[in-house]
Amino acid sequence: MPTPHNSAEKGDYASTVLMPGDPLRAQFIAEKYLDDAECVNKVRGMLGFTGYYKGTRLSVQSSGMGMPSMGIYSHELFEIYDVQNIIRIGTAGAIAGKVGLREMIIAVSCSTNSSYALQYGLPGTYAPTASWKLLSAAVKAAEEHGGAFHVGNILTSDAFYDDAGSLSVWQKMNVLGIEMESAALYMNAARSGRDALTILTVSDCPLRGLETTAEERQTTFIDMIETALETAAAVEKI
Ligand code: HPA
Numbered sequence: 001m002p003t004p005h006n007s008a009e010k011g012d013y014a015s016t017v018l019m020p021g022d023p024l025r026a027q028f029i030a031e032k033y034l035d036d037a038e039c040v041n042k043v044r045g046m047l048g049f050t051g052y053y054k055g056t057r058l059s060v061q062s063s064g065m066g067m068p069s070m071g072i073y074s075h076e077l078f079e080i081y082d083v084q085n086i087i088r089i090g091t092a093g094a095i096a097g098k099v100g101l102r103e104m105i106i107a108v109s110c111s112t113n114s115s116y117a118l119q120y121g122l123p124g125t126y127a128p129t130a131s132w133k134l135l136s137a138a139v140k141a142a143e144e145h146g147g148a149f150h151v152g153n154i155l156t157s158d159a160f161y162d163d164a165g166s167l168s169v170w171q172k173m174n175v176l177g178i179e180m181e182s183a184a185l186y187m188n189a190a191r192s193g194r195d196a197l198t199i200l201t202v203s204d205c206p207l208r209g210l211e212t213t214a215e216e217r218q219t220t221f222i223d224m225i226e227t228a229l230e231t232a233a234a235v236e237k238i
Helices: 023-033 067-079 116-120 132-145 167-172 182-192 214-237
Strands: 016-020 035-041 048-053 056-061 085-094 104-112 149-156 177-179 195-205
Touching: 016 023, 016 067, 016 214, 023 035, 023 048, 023 056, 023 214, 035 056, 048 214, 056 214, 067 085, 067 182, 085 132, 085 182, 085 214, 104 132, 104 182, 104 214, 116 182, 132 149, 132 195, 132 214, 149 182, 177 195, 182 195, 195 214
Parallel strands: 016 056, 016 085, 085 195, 104 149, 149 177
Antiparallel strands: 035 048, 048 056, 085 177, 104 195
C-alpha cells in the first residue's frame, strides 16, 4: 500500500533494508551489488531498490538527512512494509580522540540532543540501542573485512552547524562520533519491535579540523557497504 512518501506496494521490500542517507548512494549500491535490482520508490527522489545479494533478497532505501526524514521512512518500512531489519550506513564526524579518519563506527547506542523521544511520554530518559542480533553479526563481518573499527556510543544531533560548539563536552563522555539520523531509527525500531543498526565511516574530525577527500569517502564507503551487505546476508540466514 503506497504512502504519501513511498509508492512501493506491500511486498516490494525485502525483510532487510540497507539505508544510506543519499539516494544516489542507494542507486550505486543497487547497481554495483544487487542482481536483478528493481527500483521500488522514486517519490521525492528518495530512491529505493530491491534485488539479490549473493542469492539473498535485500533492499536499499535512502533515508534523507536528519531525524525527521529518517523517522518517516523507517516508520513506514517497519509499519507499512513489514520490514524486520534496517541497517543504516552513513558518514560521521569523529568525536573521541581514538577515532581516526576513514575508520568505521558501529553504533551500540545513540545519545541525542533531539526531542524526538518526547512523543513517547516516558517518565525518564530513553536510551536508543542497537539490535544485538544485527550488532553481533556486524562486528563479525567487520572483523572478517579487516579494516579498523570502533563499537560504542554515538551522538545523533539535530544540528550540523552547531553554534554552541558542544562536541568537546560529548567527548568527555567517550562518545565516538556525530551523525544525524540513528537515534530516530533506533527508537522507531524499538517502538515497532524490530531490529536496527547503524554502521558509519568517519568522513571528518571536526575537533581536529580534518576531512577526507571525495575519493577517500567513496573508498571507505565501499568497506562499510560490504560490511553491511555481509551483515544483512548473515541475519537473513539466521
Ligand atoms: N556532524 C554531523 N553529521 C555528520 C558530520 C558532522 O561533523 N560528519 C558526517 N556527518
